[in-house]
Amino acid sequence: MRAFLLKIEPLIWLMFGQGILIGTMLLTGWILVVGLLIPLGIVDAGALSYDRAYSLATASLFGFVPIGKLVLAALLVLPLWKGAHHVRSLHVDFGGAERDGVVGMLLYGIALVGSVVGVVAVVGL
Amino acid sequence: MAEKTIVITRFDPDKDQAPRKQEYKVPCEPDWKVLDAVNFIKDELDGSVSHRWSCRMAVCGSCGMMVNGQPKLTCKTSINDYGDRIDIEPLANFPVVRDLVVELDGFMHKFESVKPWIVRAKEKAADKAALHATKGTYTQSAEQLATFKQFSMCINCMLCYSACPVVANEPEFLGPAAIALGHRYNMDSRDEGKAERNAIFRGEGTVFSCSYANECSEVCPKNVDPAAAVNQAKFEAVIDWAKNLVLPRGGA
């Protein structure tokens, strides 16, 4: 398993890098508004009523670029790869090098499944 | 002059089951480095203490030890930085041969594997044309040198290996100094061995095992910044991998 992971490591590292870079940048605003400002009532709940949320998610730029879905997909998928890579690293930090192959496959597998489910959910809107 | 208690980790494989601590009362001069205290112990108090040292000026890389839990070059570490009790242990993450002397063959093996030398085919006609008119040497601009000069400053003192959490937990990992020096040659404009080194960088000792703890760069006494080298090497390895997908190396 470790041999397979070694082969695909550059790709995983790229996904992880984007997860940290783009994922972090996109998540900040999302957490602020969706997770805190609206539930706490500081921003009016109507801002993300079903109608508005749906129109934002399906918004398009210049009439053909599905900007809403692209941003949403990035926000759903990229943090998973940051999560997987760092949890794997945490496992090694605590002495888990022997099972690194299996644990790595499991964590990246979760990220992959989550990515597919996320993209399907976004595309199906 | 102040008396300090220096605690040295002792280990004699013929006598000891496991390493043990031994205390010495040392009259320290204010301008001493930690190495002076250890040398005093060996010269005046207990000749059986074994430790490595050489240049006394932080260029040979021999005197690396853990001082109060931190990897230090003992010739460069002032005794005044510490209180009355100084705990000296052999470098962390290395097997211990005796007292403060660690087994370095593991590092030498990893180091050799990255081919830390200029890899270049025999001189080509173009090389002859590029030779300096009067000096007969290859030219390298200051800008080309700047891409790797910092990484060439490594004195192989191994402090970075003691600081690295991945070295502690993953035996195959190449480690900061080996990768930094391999990267130093990859970035050298005279070198042609990038493909071979990148194959090592993506092998069992993979550079991608580095989790960017940055501890190596924090403890490096020569400001080599191995963390920068390792993470630059990751980028380079990705580019190498991508190029290989599009244009596979024939017969490699």
Added chain:
Amino acid sequence: MGRPAHPHAMAPPKPGRTRTAPPQMPSTWWSAPRIRNYLLFDATGIVYYLISFLAIGMVQALGRGPGAWDAVMTRLQHPAYIAFHVLCLVSVVFVAIRFFSLFPKAQPKMIGPLKPPPASLIHVALYVVWFGITAVMTAVLAGVIF
């Protein structure tokens, strides 16, 4: 004396002629503030997993219609979810600050047209882009624009 490192850490390719003592991790490993920061940085991976799962669930609810969406938005008002999102915000800011300081020096120093800008410029640019994207997203999601 510290805790043991991996038994084969920095092991020589062939055993030496005498018995060696096993490698130890630095004795101050767990207590050092820098190490704690590094481990926390890795631990934020768990938070990133969780926020992603939650966001996926929310998009699925959006796809099911107004009833499901309103139910999800109401559930987010529960104190446990608020606490979780506070943790998420702290994590994301912590990751950004640490990553932005580490990212610039990881760019290979190439020369010629591919030369990256100076590290300090990259560092500032990352913050500018981060604030910019956050401001735009906050404004859009909060109904200030569009």
